[in-house]
Amino acid sequence: MRRGFKAQAERQAAELREAAGCSDTETINLHRLAAHLKLEVLAGHRALGDVQPFLDLHAEQPGAFSGATFHLPGDRIVVVYNPVVYESGEVLTARAAQTHGRTRSDVAHEIAHLVLGHKLREIKTIAGYPFLTCDPEQEEEANWLAGCLLLPRPLLLRAARDKEPDDDLAQRTYVTTDMVRFRMNTSGARMQASRGRGRRA
Secondary structure (H helix, E strand, O other): OOOOHHHHHHHHHHHHHHHOOOOOOOOOOHHHHHHHOOOEEEEHHHHHOOOHHHHHHHHHOOOOOOEEEEEEHHHEEEEEEOOEOOOOOOEOOHHHHOOOHHHHHHHHHHHHHHHHOOOOOEEEEEOOEEEEEOOHHHHHHHHHHHHHHHOOHHHHHHHHHOOOOHHHHHHHHOOOHHHHHHHHHHHOHHHHHHHHHHHHO
16 A cells, blocks of 8 residues: 555544544444435445346355445446345345445445545456456555544554453444454554553553
């Protein structure tokens, strides 16, 4: 990633969360953030009117398609997520999607691409369906900003100071445990909390 991007992403995520009415230690409502950015978030089968293409993709390669963004006439921007749960192949209900960790990461990732102004550059084909994607560096940047949106550093630091288990934090913030571990390790929050306890002792 380009120099200074990680710190920039933390600041940008904090600004976006504040604009969406979310404190730096709360679980973010992605639909509220999308509304602030004038985006729509839809399950793939709601957008296309058919779930079969997503089931076909899942059968070909589970998890191959996670989400995409469409720029439609009238300045309408729609973030579409895969309605099929990767682990089971079942179709998520709208309510379940809002608390499904992987789906929330996918939506946050698409929002991050938009906020960062990334452009589609590469074509990939999965199960006969062509997809335009961003380049690997932009995908990495979107992953990082998505992580900051879902788990900002102040939230991680409070959890680390409280010694909240990773699984509990994941359940409370509706993300995956892998996401919690990644953000804890890369943010340095647990190390900072440990040093703080040492100084107080």
